[in-house]
Amino acid sequence: MNNNIRKICRKYSDLSLEDIKIFEKLSGVIQTIADLTQADIFIDCITRSPDVAVVVAEAKPRTARSLYRFSVVGKLALRKNEPAVIRTLQTGLPTIGMRGVSQEGVPIKQSVVPITSKSGWTIGTLIMEQDITEQVFQEKKVKDLIETTEQLSETLFKLAFAEGKISDILPDGLLIVNANGVITYYNNAAKDIFNRINRIREDLKVRQITDILPELNFRKDILAEQMYIESQIGGLNLALTSIPLNSSNEAAGALILIRDITEIRVKEKELLLKSVVIEEIHHRIKNNLQTVASLLRIQARRIKSQKAKKAFYDSISRILSIAVVHEVLSREGMDLVDIKNVINKMVDISTNMINPDKKVEICTRCKPLMLTSRQATSLALIVNELIHNALEHAFVGKDGGRIQIEINRDFNDVRLIVSDNGIGLSKDFNLEKSKHLGLSIIKTLVEEDLKGFIKISNDNGTRVEVRFPLKNKLE
Numbered sequence: 001m002n003n004n005i006r007k008i009c010r011k012y013s014d015l016s017l018e019d020i021k022i023f024e025k026l027s028g029v030i031q032t033i034a035d036l037t038q039a040d041i042f043i044d045c046i047t048r049s050p051d052v053a054v055v056v057a058e059a060k061p062r063t064a065r066s067l068y069r070f071s072v073v074g075k076l077a078l079r080k081n082e083p084a085v086i087r088t089l090q091t092g093l094p095t096i097g098m099r100g101v102s103q104e105g106v107p108i109k110q111s112v113v114p115i116t117s118k119s120g121w122t123i124g125t126l127i128m129e130q131d132i133t134e135q136v137f138q139e140k141k142v143k144d145l146i147e148t149t150e151q152l153s154e155t156l157f158k159l160a161f162a163e164g165k166i167s168d169i170l171p172d173g174l175l176i177v178n179a180n181g182v183i184t185y186y187n188n189a190a191k192d193i194f195n196r197i198n199r200i201r202e203d204l205k206v207r208q209i210t211d212i213l214p215e216l217n218f219r220k221d222i223l224a225e226q227m228y229i230e231s232q233i234g235g236l237n238l239a240l241t242s243i244p245l246n247s248s249n250e251a252a253g254a255l256i257l258i259r260d261i262t263e264i265r266v267k268e269k270e271l272l273l274k275s276v277v278i279e280e281i282h283h284r285i286k287n288n289l290q291t292v293a294s295l296l297r298i299q300a301r302r303i304k305s306q307k308a309k310k311a312f313y314d315s316i317s318r319i320l321s322i323a324v325v326h327e328v329l330s331r332e333g334m335d336l337v338d339i340k341n342v343i344n345k346m347v348d349i350s351t352n353m354i355n356p357d358k359k360v361e362i363c364t365r366c367k368p369l370m371l372t373s374r375q376a377t378s379l380a381l382i383v384n385e386l387i388h389n390a391l392e393h394a395f396v397g398k399d400g401g402r403i404q405i406e407i408n409r410d411f412n413d414v415r416l417i418v419s420d421n422g423i424g425l426s427k428d429f430n431l432e433k434s435k436h437l438g439l440s441i442i443k444t445l446v447e448e449d450l451k452g453f454i455k456i457s458n459d460n461g462t463r464v465e466v467r468f469p470l471k472n473k474l475e
Contacts, residue, residue, distance in 0.1 A: 005056045008074055012047040012054045019117050023124060026115065027057040030126075038064035042127040043115070044077055044085055053077040053085050053125065055103075067131050072103040084110040085125050092122040099132065107132050173258030176245070181209050184253070193258055197234025209256070213240070230261070237262040289323035314388065314438070320349055321384040322377055337376040339407055340366040346380060347405070350387045359400030360391065366407040369414065372471050378449045379407075379416065385438040386418040386464055394422025394462060401461070409470060413452075416466040424458040431456055 005027060009020045023043055034041040038061050044053040055075050060066035079086040084098035095112045102108045108129045115124040173190030177183050213233070227242040241257045293316045300312035324345045347362050354360045371379065383405060395401045406417040431439060431454070446454045452468025 004073065008054055008056045009045050013045055014048065015045070015123055019123050022115060022117065023056055026126065030057060030059040031062075033128075034059035034061040035063045037061070037128055040067050040129045042072070042129065043124060044089075044127060045124045046089055046122070047076075050090065051079040051086060053082075053089060056124070067102055067106055067108065067129060068104060070104075075103050077103075082110065084112045085127060088112040088114050088125050089122055092116070102129065107135075173260075175209070175256040175258065176253060177209050177256065178253040183207050183209055190258055193236070193238070193260055197236055235262075236260055237265045289319050293319045293323070317349075317384055317388060318381060318441075321346060321380045324349070324380060336370045337373055338368050339371050339376055339379060340364075340368050342376055342380050343383060343405060343407060346383060346387070350384070350391070354391060358395055358398075360395060360403065361400075362387065362403045362405070364405045366405065367409070369407060369409055371414070375414075375450060375468075375471055378445045379414075382416070382442050382445050382466060383418065385442050389436075389438050390418070390420045390422065390462065394420040396423060398422065410467070412470055413467050414470050417463065419459065419461060419463040421461040424461050425456065429456075 005023050006017075006020050009015050009023065023045060026043060030041045030043065040061065041059045042055055043057040045056045047054050053076070055072050055077060058068075058071065058073055060068065077085050081102075082100040084095040084100060087093075087098070088095045092114050094114065095110070097109055097111060100108050100110050109132045111128045112125045114122045115126055117123050171189060173193045174185075174187040175183055175190055176185040226244065227240075229240045229242075231238055231240065237260070239259045239261045241259075243255045243257070245253045245255055296312055296316050296319070300309050300316070303309050303312065324342055343364055343366050347364055351362060354362075387403060387405075390403045394403070401421045403418070403420045406415075406419075408415055431443065434440070443454060446452050446466050446468065450466075450468035452466060455465045457463050457465075
């Protein structure tokens, strides 16, 4: 790459070898910058022309989609396409968020900082580019909508005041009022709504809007800007939208859309009630599971066999792991769970089970990640088994150690890593042939329930990696 940078710089500029080495050194870190920012990063060098720069190095992000299909190293950056680059080269000042066009004709937003020589002269730029195609598209839609709205306003105004007829195909109520608040037009849907709230029995025309809808609080500013009001009127929930109408750039009235949203609000209340009921169900399940765990704990204390007692406590731990998921669901009130909260609560529970004679630290590096309740329950059980396996086997003959839990998203997969710095696995360890109940549970949950895979290896201790496809919506 360095030979290529020197070749391009010498072809297009008169920079010294000392200046070129600055580009070469910087090119070694731009890949890291691209991955961190999830954006394309470029180094541009000055040329003999004040309106042109040349690309000498590039880095495409490995953590996101690049804007470029092909390499642009050696391509020229022109003022008309990339004004931010030329501005920074000429002023020596950073340029943040200026728009331009990429080498492949894509609308972009550029953030540019100067690269200076040891003597302080600006010799090039470091550029971060982001795609704004969608933003430009939305802006065009808004512009077109504004133009269309202005034309519609003029048309409706002329129709309304010229005694024209507007079609009744709209499902919503439609009123047009003049500058004095007098109704000049209404459709059948509007009349039907008013009949249902017993506000009118006769023709609406030539009546003041405030006589019909005093809740609207008709004011002059309703003619100046769009307004949205929701109100309960006569037992109905109505949404009122007022859109100003202009004629010859002067306020001439307003178009008022009236929508009956009673059914929507009733459904929202029903969903809210169901949500409260679901939260209560999760809360009761959690309490019931904790009660079962308490009963098993009492029974375990009465058993003399250490092997049987261990089986009881293992079962208690698994039950509490499921209870943690329901506890989070009861608080968050949804069927999607932030697995970070679940793991943190499980670590708190597991910490109490550490042998007081050993100094074992359990650390987590989990980012917020929403999983379905089923995936969260399976993952909680897996983490519980791995923690207990580590506490039981990893630090035999040692004073203590460290267990680390990592959960993150890798594109469309979830990756769990549980590692320790204990004694590691025996040389003849084979997961497929293992008869250990905990490992059998883990393997079944990973492969059958989560549809993923598991890998266990020695890495200065034991390292367990689980990977499975993410499901962040209910099925």
